[in-house]
Each structure stands twice: as C-alpha cells, then as structure tokens.
Amino acid sequence: MPKSSGSIITVGITGASGAVYAQAVLRLLDADPRVQHVFLIASDAGTRLIATELDVVATDAKKLPSLLIGTAAKKIECLPNKDIGASIASGSARVDGMVVVPCSAGALGSIAAGTAADLLTRAADVCLKERCRLVLCLRETPLNRIQLENALRVHDAGATVMPAMPAFYYAPKKIEDLVEQFAYRVLAQLGLPQEKQYRWKGRKDESSATESQRQREKRRRS
Numbered sequence: 001m002p003k004s005s006g007s008i009i010t011v012g013i014t015g016a017s018g019a020v021y022a023q024a025v026l027r028l029l030d031a032d033p034r035v036q037h038v039f040l041i042a043s044d045a046g047t048r049l050i051a052t053e054l055d056v057v058a059t060d061a062k063k064l065p066s067l068l069i070g071t072a073a074k075k076i077e078c079l080p081n082k083d084i085g086a087s088i089a090s091g092s093a094r095v096d097g098m099v100v101v102p103c104s105a106g107a108l109g110s111i112a113a114g115t116a117a118d119l120l121t122r123a124a125d126v127c128l129k130e131r132c133r134l135v136l137c138l139r140e141t142p143l144n145r146i147q148l149e150n151a152l153r154v155h156d157a158g159a160t161v162m163p164a165m166p167a168f169y170y171a172p173k174k175i176e177d178l179v180e181q182f183a184y185r186v187l188a189q190l191g192l193p194q195e196k197q198y199r200w201k202g203r204k205d206e207s208s209a210t211e212s213q214r215q216r217e218k219r220r221r222s
Contacts, residue, residue, distance in 0.1 A: 005036075006033075006034055006035055006036025006037070007034055007035050007036060007096045007097070007190075007191070007192065008035075008036055008037045008038075008039070008094055008095050008096050009029055009035060009037075009038050009039070009095070009096060009097050009098065009099070009190060010038070010039040010040075010041065010088055010095055010097070010098035010099075010123050010127075011025060011026060011029070011038060011039070011040050011041070011098070011099055011100075011101065012041045012042075012043075012046075012098065012099070012100040012101070012103075012107070012120040012123065012124065013040070013041070013042040013043065013046035013047075013049070013050065013100075013101065013102070014042075014043045014045060014046045014049075014100060014102060014103055014104040014106070014107040014120070015043060015044075015045025015046055015048065015049050015104050015106075016049070016102035016103060016104035016105070016107075016138075016139035016140060016164075017049070017053065017102065017139055018053075018101070018102035018137070018139045018164050019046075019049050019050050019052075019053040019054050019102070020053065020054065020179050021101050021102055021137060021139075021164055021179060021182060021183060021186075022050075022068075022101045022102065023054060023068050023069065024179050024180055024182075024183035025099060025101055025183045025186050025187065026038065026040070026065065026068055026069050026073075026076060027069045027070075027071075027183075028183055028184070028187055028194065029075070029076075029187070029192075030065075030069055030071065030073055030074075030075050030076055032187070032192055034192055035075060035192065036075070037075055037077065038065075038075050038076040038077065039076075039077055039079055039086075039088055039095070039123075040064070040065055040076050040077065040078045040079065041078075041079050041081050041119050041120045041123065042064070042078070042081065043081050043107070043118065043120055044081070045104065049102075050064075050068070054068070056068055061078045061080065062078055064078045065077075065078055079119060080119070081118045081119050081120055082118060082119065083119050084116075084118065084119055084122055086119055088119070088123045088126065089119060089122045089123065089126065090126065091126050091129060091130045093126075095123075095126070095127065095130075095132055096132065096133070096190075096191070097127070097132055097133035097134070097135070097190040097191065098123055098124060098127045098132065098133070098134050098135070099134075099135040099136075099137065099186055099189075099190060100120070100124060100134075100135070100136050100137060101135075101137040101164070101186060102137055102138075102139035102164055103136040103137050103138045103139065104139065104140065105138070105140040105143075105147045105150075107120065107121065107136075108136060108138055108140075108147065108150050108151065108154065109146070109147070109150050111124045111125065111128075111136070111150075111154055111159070112149075112150035112151075112153040112154050112157075113150075124136075124159075127159075128154075128157050128158050128159060131158060133160070133189065133190055133191060134154075134158065134159040134160065135159070135160045135162050135186060135189045135190060136154060136159055136160065136161050136162065137162050137163065137164045137186065138151065138161060138162070138163045138164065139163070139164040160189050162185075162186065162189060164182065165182075166178035166179070166181065166182050167181065167182075169200065170198040170200075180196070181197065181198055184196060184197035184198075185197060
C-alpha cells in the first residue's frame with residue numbers, strides 16, 4: 001500500500017437489503033482523491049446479498065471490488081471475513097473510519113455486544129475502542145426493543161447509527177438519485193464531504209409568496 005496522507009476507510013457489507021448503497025459508497029471512495037485505501041469486508045450473507053440484488057458473483061474475492069464498481073478499483077482491497085488476523089483487526093493499524101452498509105440487525109447486535117467473532121465485527125470493535133469514526137447504516141424495519149437498545153448501545157459507545165433512509169425533499173427523479181444522495185451523506189459522516197451533496201437552503205417565506213399571489217391577482221383584475 002503506497003504511503004500518503006490520504007484517508008484509509010473500511011467498508012463492511014452484511015446481509016441486510018441495500019447492496020446498491022454499498023456499491024455507491026465504494027464508487028465514491030475509489031474516485032475520491034482524498035482517499036488512499038479502502039478495505040472491503042463482506043460477510044457470507046453480504047456476499048449472497050450482492051449476488052441477489054446486483055447479480056455480481058466473484059469466484060475470486062480479489063475481483064469483487066472491480067466487479068462491484070465497474071472500474072479497476074485499484075484502491076480497494078477485499079479481505080476475507082474469516083481472516084481475524086488481518087491488519088485492521090488490530091488497533092495499531094491505521095484506519096480513519098469504517099462504514100457498515102447495509103448493516104443488518106444481527107451485525108448491529110454483534111457490534112453492540114462486542115463479540116468480535118469475525119473480521120467485520122472485530123474491525124468495528126477496533127474503531128470503537130480507538131475512537132475512530134464508525135457509521136452503521138442499519139437496514140431493518142420495524143425495529144423491536146432489542147434492536148433499539150442495541151442501536152442506543154453502539155451510539156453511546158461512539159458509533160453513528162445512520163439508518164438507510166433516503167430523503168425526498170430535494171425532489172429526486174429516479175432511484176439512483178436517492179442512492180447517490182444517501183451515499184454522499186455517508187461519506188460526509190466519514191469526514192469526506194461531497195460537493196454534489198444536496199444541502200437544504202431554506203424554504204421561500206410563505207407569507208411573501210402569498211402576498212405576491214395577491215398582487216398578481218389584483219393586477220389581473222384591474
């Protein structure tokens with residue numbers, strides 16, 4: 001891995017629906033010049049999700065990043081989820097942030113409990129103990145009490161719980177708009193704000209608009 005001052009980000013993919021969110025986040029990270037390297041971990045259920053929702057199947061895990069984002073994906077390194085001896089399993093490894101997208105309720109529970117039974121949950125555990133950014137894009141609804149308590153627990157431990165909830169106030173025209181805008185906000189939480197992210201600038205004052213309508217009606221009648 002080349003030496004630079006760029007960010008090093010870990011991306012985890014679990015079995016909750018929403019593989020397209022992970023795909024968008026990976027594309028943005030790979031294209032961002034501020035990002036030096038990306039570690040990608042997919043759980044068994046996450047790999048199945050990618051195949052089901054994106055029709056992407058990699059017989060060689062090393063080829064998964066390029067198949068996912070459609071480019072050479074030179075910044076992205078895919079790590080086996082069973083490899084608990086990988087560099088990012090240690091707090092001594094440099095990682096600037098991690099996002100689990102989508103994050104299943106099961107993964108949330110494992111992270112909340114600190115079981116660290118595989119590389120994905122261990123890497124998340126390391127982010128918490130090292131006070132690194134950890135964003136969990138929970139994709140589950142409705143939520144039971146256990147899941148709500150787990151979300152509160154990881155929040156109190158330092159994680160950002162960011163449910164995969166697209167916004168509509170910017171008048172998206174297609175599904176891709178919803179996905180991209182959500183991905184932009186994910187990167188912002190990782191300290192990598194994107195210029196194309198829509199930012200609310202306030203609504204035109206309704207009283208002014210009503211007064212303008214009255215004036216137009218008055219001119220029309222005269």
